[in-house]
Amino acid sequence: MPSSPPVDNNGAAYFDFRAADRVPESHAWTALNEEDSAPVVAAAAAPGDDAVPVVDMRDGDTSAVAVAARAAEEWGAFLLVGHGVPDDVLARAEEQAARLFALPAAAKARAARRPGGSSTGYGVPPYLLRYPKRMWAEGYTFPPAAVRDEFHRVWPDAGDDYHRFCAAMEEYDAAMRALGERLLAMFFKALGLAGDEVTGGETERKIRDTLTSTLHLNMYPKCPDPDRAIGLAAHTDSGFFTFILQSPVPGLQLLRRRPDRWVTVPAGTPRALIVVVGDLFHVLTNGRFHSVLHRAVVNWGSDRISMPYFLGPPADMKVAPLMASGSPPGSKAVYQAVTWPEYMVMREKLFGTNVSALTMIRVAKEEDEET
Numbered sequence: 001m002p003s004s005p006p007v008d009n010n011g012a013a014y015f016d017f018r019a020a021d022r023v024p025e026s027h028a029w030t031a032l033n034e035e036d037s038a039p040v041v042a043a044a045a046a047p048g049d050d051a052v053p054v055v056d057m058r059d060g061d062t063s064a065v066a067v068a069a070r071a072a073e074e075w076g077a078f079l080l081v082g083h084g085v086p087d088d089v090l091a092r093a094e095e096q097a098a099r100l101f102a103l104p105a106a107a108k109a110r111a112a113r114r115p116g117g118s119s120t121g122y123g124v125p126p127y128l129l130r131y132p133k134r135m136w137a138e139g140y141t142f143p144p145a146a147v148r149d150e151f152h153r154v155w156p157d158a159g160d161d162y163h164r165f166c167a168a169m170e171e172y173d174a175a176m177r178a179l180g181e182r183l184l185a186m187f188f189k190a191l192g193l194a195g196d197e198v199t200g201g202e203t204e205r206k207i208r209d210t211l212t213s214t215l216h217l218n219m220y221p222k223c224p225d226p227d228r229a230i231g232l233a234a235h236t237d238s239g240f241f242t243f244i245l246q247s248p249v250p251g252l253q254l255l256r257r258r259p260d261r262w263v264t265v266p267a268g269t270p271r272a273l274i275v276v277v278g279d280l281f282h283v284l285t286n287g288r289f290h291s292v293l294h295r296a297v298v299n300w301g302s303d304r305i306s307m308p309y310f311l312g313p314p315a316d317m318k319v320a321p322l323m324a325s326g327s328p329p330g331s332k333a334v335y336q337a338v339t340w341p342e343y344m345v346m347r348e349k350l351f352g353t354n355v356s357a358l359t360m361i362r363v364a365k366e367e368d369e370e371t
């Protein structure tokens with residue numbers, strides 16, 4: 001692995017992507033990209049097996065639940081359509097994210113992450129600083145409930161731009177949270193844990209009522225040499241699940257195993273959201289749902305914006321496998337209980353390696369493991 005030092009220590013330094021006519025050494029992933037020999041399967045040419053599953057929430061409960069469960073088991077991700085989130089809510093959120101990234105560097109820098117690995121603000125998320133190279137992306141992380149406080153830093157005058165931005169993020173938040181609760185109910189149904197069954201019903205309610213959300217806005221500027229750069233390196237999301245609103249420019253890729261290959265998620269389905277299963281849902285389902293490695297590539301001709309909305313447990317909730325009523329008799333919990341912050345600490349140590357942090361909390365073998 002190349003060992004160039006990180007560009008900065010807290011992610012606050014501003015790199016002017018617009019002015020870059022080449023990819024500097026600090027952002028050059030050439031050697032790392034070469035280590036990853038998995039081919040890329042183009043979305044348009046994807047044959048049956050490599051077509052990203054589509055879940056249509058209008059398809060009646062039973063059918064949508066079954067398709068979502070199979071996709072979460074086999075892919076750890078799917079495209080979600082028929083979700084009922086109004087087009088204009090998604091369009092306003094995207095438009096406002098684009099406006100944020102188009103602001104002058106000084107305005108964005110006012111909202112920089114605070115030194116010491118602050119989890120909110122403008123700049124590189126602290127875990128990504130573990131990689132030896134920087135990514136071709138700008139990012140902004142914030143809990144949506146705090147949008148008005150956070151963005152005062154960007155717009156200290158609290159004028160119309162500030163209000164328009166906050167209102168758009170608040171309506172995106174409300175819609176995504178409501179959708180998250182509906183999807184959680186579908187997942188619980190699929191796991192045989194929903195409804196009137198006493199313990200399952202209570203667990204579902206507790207998880208639903210305490211879901212915490214984080215918004216991370218990504219902007220991947222067009223890149224003079226896309227093969228030498230990466231927008232977001234391969235990772236799994238750590239929480240329960242993530243909704244990603246992506247612009248019509250493709251870039252998100254999912255790793256499919258045996259043989260390894262990167263499948264590009266099509267970006268052409270208007271208003272489709274991508275659902276990505278995270279590590280803590282992998283734990284909760286005892287490995288039945290699969291947290292998927294994914295990454296974002298960049299391209300030469302267009303900027304790309306994505307707006308992942310992360311849902312997970314509150315910081316003090318221990319997440320442990322829920323043994324479904326339908327689990328085979330004698331099945332054992334494969335993972336030990338862990339809180340989200342505990343898991344993040346373990347995972348940080350492994351970031352940038354090919355080892356999943358799930359191995360650190362695994363206490364037994366998963367059913368489909370080969371050895």
Ligand SMILES: C=C1C[C@]23C[C@@]1(O)CC[C@H]2[C@@]12CCC[C@@](C)(C(=O)O1)[C@H]2[C@@H]3C(=O)O
Binds near residue numbers: 128214216237
């Ligand atoms: C809720 C969160 C998920 C995230 C860590 C965070 O606290 C906020 C940023 C998220 C993000 C976005 C880019 C990729 C990622 C792995 C990262 O380093 O920061 C994810 C984190 C995650 O899913 O663990």
Ligand SMILES: O=C(O)CCC(=O)C(=O)O
Binds near residue numbers: 218
């Ligand atoms: O940009 C994308 O499509 C993916 C973003 C993502 O995976 C993340 O922010 O965790």
Ligand SMILES: [Fe+2]
Binds near residue numbers: 235236237276294308
């Ligand atoms: Fe992700």
